[in-house]
Amino acid sequence: xxxxxxxxxxxxxxxxxxxxxxxxxxxxxxxxxxxxxxxxxxxxxxxxxxxxxxxxxxxxxxxxxxxxxxxxxxxxxxxxxxxxxxxxxxxxxxxxxxxxxxxxxxxxxxxxxxxxxxxxxxxxxxxxxxxxxxxxxxxxxxxxxxxxxxxxxxxxxxxxxxxxxxxxxxxxxxxxxxxxxxxxxxxxxxxxxxx
Amino acid sequence: xxxxxxxxxxxxxxxxxxxxxxxxxxxxxxxxxxxxxxxxxxxxxxxxxxxxxxxxxxxxxxxxxxxxxxxxxxxxxxxxxxxxxxxxxxxxxxxxxxxxxxxxxxxxxxxxxxxxxxxxxxxxxxxxxxxxxxxxxxxxxxxxxxxxxxxxxxxxxxxxxxxxxxxxxxxxxxxxxxxxxxxxxxxxxxxxxxxxxxxxxxxxxxxxxxxxxxxxxxxxxxxxxxxxxxxxxxxxxxxxxxxxxxxxxxxxxxxxxxxxxxxxxxxxxxxxxxxxxxxxxxxxxxxxxxxxxxxxxxxxxxxxxxxxxxxxxxxxxxxxxxxxxxxxxxxxxxxxxxxxxxxxxxxxxxxxxxxxxxxxxxxxxxxxxxxxxxxxxxxxxxxxxxxxxxxxxxxxxxxxxxxxxxxxxxxxxxxxxxxxxxxxxxxxxxxxxxxxxxxxxxxxxxxxxxxxxxxxxxxxxxxxxxxxxxxxxxxxxxxxxxxxxxxxxxxxxxxxxxxxxxxxxxxxxxxxxxxxxxxxxxxxxxxxxxxxxxx
Ligand SMILES: Cc1ncc(C[n+]2csc(CCOP(=O)(O)OP(=O)(O)O)c2C)c(N)n1
Ligand code: SF4
Numbered sequence: 001x002x003x004x005x006x007x008x009x010x011x012x013x014x015x016x017x018x019x020x021x022x023x024x025x026x027x028x029x030x031x032x033x034x035x036x037x038x039x040x041x042x043x044x045x046x047x048x049x050x051x052x053x054x055x056x057x058x059x060x061x062x063x064x065x066x067x068x069x070x071x072x073x074x075x076x077x078x079x080x081x082x083x084x085x086x087x088x089x090x091x092x093x094x095x096x097x098x099x100x101x102x103x104x105x106x107x108x109x110x111x112x113x114x115x116x117x118x119x120x121x122x123x124x125x126x127x128x129x130x131x132x133x134x135x136x137x138x139x140x141x142x143x144x145x146x147x148x149x150x151x152x153x154x155x156x157x158x159x160x161x162x163x164x165x166x167x168x169x170x171x172x173x174x175x176x177x178x179x180x181x182x183x184x185x186x187x188x189x190x191x192x193x194x195x
Numbered sequence: 196x197x198x199x200x201x202x203x204x205x206x207x208x209x210x211x212x213x214x215x216x217x218x219x220x221x222x223x224x225x226x227x228x229x230x231x232x233x234x235x236x237x238x239x240x241x242x243x244x245x246x247x248x249x250x251x252x253x254x255x256x257x258x259x260x261x262x263x264x265x266x267x268x269x270x271x272x273x274x275x276x277x278x279x280x281x282x283x284x285x286x287x288x289x290x291x292x293x294x295x296x297x298x299x300x301x302x303x304x305x306x307x308x309x310x311x312x313x314x315x316x317x318x319x320x321x322x323x324x325x326x327x328x329x330x331x332x333x334x335x336x337x338x339x340x341x342x343x344x345x346x347x348x349x350x351x352x353x354x355x356x357x358x359x360x361x362x363x364x365x366x367x368x369x370x371x372x373x374x375x376x377x378x379x380x381x382x383x384x385x386x387x388x389x390x391x392x393x394x395x396x397x398x399x400x401x402x403x404x405x406x407x408x409x410x411x412x413x414x415x416x417x418x419x420x421x422x423x424x425x426x427x428x429x430x431x432x433x434x435x436x437x438x439x440x441x442x443x444x445x446x447x448x449x450x451x452x453x454x455x456x457x458x459x460x461x462x463x464x465x466x467x468x469x470x471x472x473x474x475x476x477x478x479x480x481x482x483x484x485x486x487x488x489x490x491x492x493x494x495x496x497x498x499x500x501x502x503x504x505x506x507x508x509x510x511x512x513x514x515x516x517x518x519x520x521x522x523x524x525x526x527x528x529x530x531x532x533x534x535x536x537x538x539x540x541x542x543x544x545x546x547x548x549x550x551x552x553x554x555x556x557x558x559x560x561x562x563x564x565x566x567x568x569x570x571x572x573x574x575x576x577x578x579x580x581x582x583x584x585x586x587x588x589x590x591x592x593x594x595x596x597x598x599x600x601x602x603x604x605x606x607x608x609x610x611x612x613x614x615x616x617x618x619x620x621x622x623x624x625x626x627x628x629x630x631x632x633x634x635x636x637x638x639x640x641x642x643x644x645x646x647x648x649x650x651x652x653x654x655x656x657x658x659x660x661x662x663x664x665x666x667x668x669x670x671x672x673x674x675x676x677x678x679x680x681x682x683x684x685x686x687x688x689x690x691x692x693x694x695x696x697x698x699x700x701x702x703x704x705x706x707x708x709x710x711x712x713x714x715x716x717x718x719x720x721x722x723x724x725x726x727x728x729x730x
Contacts, residue, residue, distance in 0.1 A: 010543065027200055027369060036366040037202070038309070039225055039655075044578065046545035051366075060444035062366040065519035067531030081540050087533040102546065104585075107539040115537040 004064045005052040006083045009075040010100045014141035019050045025162035026054045036062040073148045076100045092121040094148045098128035125188045139181035146185020203363040206334040208233035210341035215376040217268035218246035220256035223654035224275030225310040226364035227303035252625040253278035257285040267382035269297040276304040289354045290324040291400045292390045297345035298354040306516035316485035321356040328356045328462040332440045334368040420460035428453040432476030439482035442522040481505035552712035553579045555684035557589045563696035575599040577619035578652040597626025604639040613700045616643045620661035621651040635673040640703045648714040656717045669707045678706035
């Protein structure tokens, strides 16, 4: 088993929580993990990414080679496109559709969606809206994780356990909110794929 | 033994705790910050009474660690690469004094400048100082090298450098820890003049250091941290340093490289291993995560003898960090690449947080400066450097910590009056105070803004040594109290703040303006914690 994942977003959007949960789930399944994070300067509202590598064999490089990523998981639509050079031709792009506009020259969102549509395998969902509808606006990142979960080769229950152990310090309400968001995202992805 | 998933920085920190350190000293700087933070948050470290302190700057950190080593205890000092420039004086001299308790200097380099103003390679400093350097290629090695490094330091009575780079520091992986070791007792150096670098003593100590070099080379050849991995295809021999080894392996699905490889993890270079490689192979390909240090030594100035390829002949790029693709191309493999980035994707540079106090300070400064020609604002390093970019575009320099005040004085001396310096509170206590003293003594016509946000913001909100002391420090340095102005940078105070800055700009002497309001990020964090504790 091998999954090379680029996580993308804007500083402060919670991509490191997604990485932490997948990482915890992988480790508890006995899978090797390497995860390169970005700290420092770029966290201040700039673009951020994390290289997450899972494999049943030991992993050499912390960085994913160009053209080899199995998936891009993005919490922001334009950011999902920034890492296309990493995506393999068979890879999946899973992205939120709610733009995070903190620059004056943010492109026309229709054009962004058009570019996303050109990627052979993609799943798009309005994770912000879905999270808000479910009463937990701050867990859009978990909705995205749910949507990516069919491609992870990690059973959903193990991801749920990882959410449990990651958030349990913050109380049961927070755990349930995130579990709920995960399931909503999963359902949306399943529905899109069966279309 | 315990299995933990840790950042490279955290692995180093845990290793230091397990190896029996008594203190860690550091000034924050990406990508080294998390080492000290991990120990500060560790209950284990607290129970063992390990001192984990932020210091005013890297020089004071290095000297404090040297003092702890003098007293016989193990200690670590951490900094980012440019911090070693600041600590260079005590660092180089610590090789002459030598160590007593184990002493490791961690210098975290940032090739490709993810969060830095340059990409210098700390190995050059280690080589210059003639101390052993350890360079891990993964998190487990980082952990293990700390334990070994302390032993090496105590065996040779020398400081040891641990050189890491961003991708190792900030990448997570599983590591196995080892049995914990007790701290050392206090014990003074056998020779109480060992640390007295008067010329007569220093000459002797320096000869001693030179005399140890051969033994250090033998150590490099036998410690197991430099390895010769044989291969069948002798058309090339490959030398890797640090993370380059991983990128090499990434290019071979079965992790078997057909060429002989020398994997470097310890310096001085293992001469015998490299000789063997050079004797057996037709040419050498050097892959270094950093500047071409090994390559320069092997190529020699005239490129005579065996052909050496690497960053100097263009086989690998001259600058920036390596990655699997760059290494693939150097090996002659075809590059892989997915679709190009669509043209519509705009760059998203970092920016000041919404509600940041610096924004209000700069808006006032911009307006106060409107009547003067552009190009007069010398700034420094911190969140407030982001004001170089639109929309604020307020500043004209950012060079090294503390350079704002001193450059403003130089420009004022040249006739650029008024000249303005903008410096953060933590940067001011790091390296700004001495420059301000210069300015006061010569009554330079400069206006200094010390942006006091109560924290070291850029690196994630560490405590600032300036906290609650700025006015006293500035007064103590001799700034006329009439020209020390404390402002509150808020939109509602804009007009009044503009007026105050204008008044000080027209004063032909040193003025210090201290806009004071807490960083939004640390404020929010404090409020969240307060709320949590109340619940
Ligand atoms: C010699 C050196 N040490 C450390 C750093 C890393 N560094 C850059 S900015 C900064 C913090 C500055 O804090 P402050 O001056 O209070 O400004 P703020 O970011 O809070 O606005 C640090 C530690 C550096 N660039 N150079
Ligand atoms: S972290 Fe604090 S000082 Fe830095 S930009 Fe944000 S609010 Fe301003």
